[in-house]
Amino acid sequence: MVILTLIGNFLILLLLHMWLESRKNKITYTELSFSSLPKQFSGMKLFFISDIHHREVNNCILKEIQGNVDLIIIGGDLTEKGVPFSRVEKNIKSLTKIAPTYFVWGNNDYEVNHFRLESILLNEGVKILANSCTSFKRDSETIDLIGVDDFGHRFDNLEAAIKECNGDFQILVSHNPDIKKKLREVHNINLILSGHTHGGQIRLFGYSITEKAGLSKLKNDLYILVSNGYGTTRLPLRLGAPAEVHIITLKNGVVD
Secondary structure, three states: OHHHHHHHHHHHHHHHHHHHHHOOOEEEEEEEEEOOOOHHHOOOEEEEEOOOOOOOOOHHHHHHHOOOOOEEEEOOOOOOOOOOHHHHHHHHHHHHOOOOEEEOOOHHHHHOOHHHHHHHHHHOOOEEOOOEEEEEEEOOEEEEEEEOOOOOOOOOOHHHHHHOOOOOEEEEEOOOHHHHHHOOHHHOOOEEEEOOOHHHOEOEOOEOOOOOOEEEEEEOOEEEEEOOOOOOOOOOOOEOOOOEEEEEEEEEOOOO
16 A cells, blocks of 8 residues: 555656646757858857647746747747647747748648748738748858758658848758758758657656757758757656756867
């Protein structure tokens, strides 16, 4: 009887811990140096958030990024079936007040009326990157932000997106990190931002059906950052893959 009580208490504490992990407002700070980054853009800060799903972006995060980031990038799965559009609109209004905001589609975004979702985004001034590219120019130097449509639905078209680019440095945003399988040398991508996997969401003894999220160096001057994401789908629980958002600082410098 005592053993059963102990097991029961342990399970209750474990579930509480997993729920708290799913509700975290952790900001992961990353500084990346690139020899190819134009000097005019050294110090540029990106706020990256993916897989919001059912959550509302917490005020503590909004306060932290206010006046502290240059661009906001939403890496897909802003919503899913069952999330009220009022919550989506509130999140978008909160983010667009802070900095220019960019969005790529995720697989769960297509579970809802995506025409209505698109309307909300456009009405709030969000730039949707769906197999397209937008450029930023400072003096004579240019960087590109590329976004592909959802890889899982086979809506992505990296070639079409890249054709629009002419910058000296390129950031690719894809909800699904498997876009890396389509990269070729001629694409000259420097940084990939993705989510989708939730870092496994529930990792038992460090293992899950998906790879651990985080930052990886694919080759010289090419990194991929896969986020744990901010929300959850199906179960509102996490273990070993806490909810997170990112502030990424780009630096011009020698890559180790």
